[in-house]
Amino acid sequence: MAEHGSGARSSSHGPNGGTRDPRNPPVPRPAAAAPDKQTLRTRLLAARRALTAPQRAQAAEDLRTHVLEWAQDRPDGPVCAYLPVGAEPGSLDLLDGLRAAGRSVLLPVVPPRPGALDWAPYRGAGSLGPGRLGLREPTTPRLGPAALRTAVAVLVPALAADRAGHRLGRGGGYYDRTLGGSAPGTALLALLYDGELLDAVPADAHDHPVTGVAMPTAGIVVTGNIGRA
Numbered sequence: 398m399a400e401h402g403s404g405a406r407s408s409s410h411g412p413n414g415g416t417r418d419p420r421n422p423p424v425p426r427p428a429a430a431a432p433d434k435q436t437l438r439t440r441l442l443a444a445r446r447a448l449t450a451p452q453r454a455q456a457a458e459d460l461r462t463h464v465l466e467w468a469q470d471r472p473d474g475p476v477c478a479y480l481p482v483g484a485e486p487g488s489l490d491l492l493d494g495l496r497a498a499g500r501s502v503l504l505p506v507v508p509p510r511p512g513a514l515d516w517a518p519y520r521g522a523g524s525l526g527p528g529r530l531g532l533r534e535p536t537t538p539r540l541g542p543a544a545l546r547t548a549v550a551v552l553v554p555a556l557a558a559d560r561a562g563h564r565l566g567r568g569g570g571y572y573d574r575t576l577g578g579s580a581p582g583t584a585l586l587a588l589l590y591d592g593e594l595l596d597a598v599p600a601d602a603h604d605h606p607v608t609g610v611a612m613p614t615a616g617i618v619v620t621g622n623i624g625r626a
């Protein structure tokens with residue numbers, strides 16, 4: 398980055414350098430401002446696009462292993478999941494693995510107006526069709542937003558999260574409007590690539606936290622569960 402370069406003005410002798418004019422002290426450099434959500438999204442999406450197909454496939458396989466193992470210890474009940482788009486972490490294999498383990502899997506259906514997501518059962522790749530926002534969605538009967546309340550776990554798409562549970566999504570606000578409808582104690586697990594668990598993610602009052610993240614190498618990491626069981 399430019400501020401770390403050795404330009405013409407780098408000839409002073411450090412912060413207390415003896416050659417500085419004491420009548421004209423250096424102006425302290427402000428701490429780097431935390432990136433805003435959109436800046437962070439742009440950076441994270443670029444990093445995802447840079448992943449090779451084999452890297453994405455390996456990450457999907459590792460995530461599948463971690464999440465299926467983790468799900469074994471969850472109480473009986475449906476898992477709300479999502480269909481990954483583009484380089485999003487996750488896979489149909491993961492959804493199929495959950496079903497093979499006896500779980501009912503629900504997938505989101507984007508509502509006609511901004512609001513909570515609707516849900517419909519996943520019954521295999523053959524039961525998917527085109528949905529809103531260019532997404533695929535189940536062609537099975539809609540269960541309504543309240544179906545989320547029956548879930549014992551929700552796999553949440555995210556671009557990043559931090560250890561407090563703050564989550565950065567793609568900017569639609571759909572999950573923020575939705576997750577409040579989950580039952581207390583429901584595991585809300587964001588699926589991430591390695592490196593997407595950040596020191597801090599910008600959060601607003603409307604942002605709904607997650608209770609954990611899943612990553613290919615680190616596996617499941619429980620987050621701060623702000624306000625959650």
Ligand SMILES: Nc1ncnc2c1ncn2[C@@H]1O[C@H](COP(=O)(O)OP(=O)(O)OP(=O)(O)O)[C@@H](O)[C@H]1O
Pocket residue numbers: 434554564565566567568569570571572573574601603604
């Ligand atoms: N509960 C809510 N009620 C009304 N508006 C909301 C609510 N939650 C989020 N929004 C709005 O949604 C927009 C996007 O929010 P934000 O940037 O946090 O999205 P995101 O978390 O990245 O998206 P998503 O939840 O779909 O993954 C914001 O303008 C915000 O005001």
Ligand SMILES: [Mg+2]
Pocket residue numbers: 564565566570573603604605
């Ligand atoms: Mg948000």
